[in-house]
Structure formats: C-alpha cells, structure tokens
Amino acid sequence: QEQKEQQLQNSAQTLMDYLTLHLYDEDLSLSKLSEAFQMSESSISRRIKQITDYNFLDYVNRKRIEYACSLLSETDLSVNDISKASGYVNDITFRRLFKKYMGVTPGEYRRQA
Secondary structure (H helix, E strand, O other): OHHHHHHHHHHHHHHHHHHHHHOOOOOOOHHHHHHHHOOOHHHHHHHHHHHHOOOHHHHHHHHHHHHHHHHHHHOOOOHHHHHHHOOOOOHHHHHHHHHHHHOOOHHHHHHHO
C-alpha cells in the first residue's frame, strides 16, 4: 500500500515536471500528455485536477497568463511577442484570456504595473 502511494506521488511529480517544462509549447495538449505518459486523457485530466484544483486548460492558461504578467512588468517586449512567448499561437485568444483572468487588457496591465 505504501509503495503504491509512493508510485502515485512520483508519477504526479513527473507529470507536473513535464507540464512545467512544456507549459509554453504552442502544441501542448491533453493528447500530447496522454501520449507521453501512456495514460488516457481523462486520467491525465483527473490527475491534474487532483494536484492543482484546476482542470488542464484552466491550469495551463493561469500559468501562461501569470508568466505574461511578469513579462509585461519586467520587459519591453511587444504584446504580440509576449503572447507567443507565453505559448499562444493566436494573439486574439491571448488578449481575450488575459482580460478574462486579469480583468484588464495586457496594455492596461502594463500601464498599471
């Protein structure tokens, strides 16, 4: 029983390490994680929810927007460059999600920072 719990702990850590490493990859997806860990997408999704309290997409978006906030505050990169650096292919999606999570546009956030 203890060994099984240790294995679960290790696989959870491995999963989160992988996720952290690939967080800003434009092609990050549940299917990619599913392939990498030889687990179903629903199992991966459930595991991420157990660990973070967020579903996969919400967790990824929160982390990416958090990173974008630091880039907006600490660099002079354009919003488009920050969008790409944060893992978003589509600039419009980035701006919409940024506003959803932060309550202001990236430009407004930068001016307030």
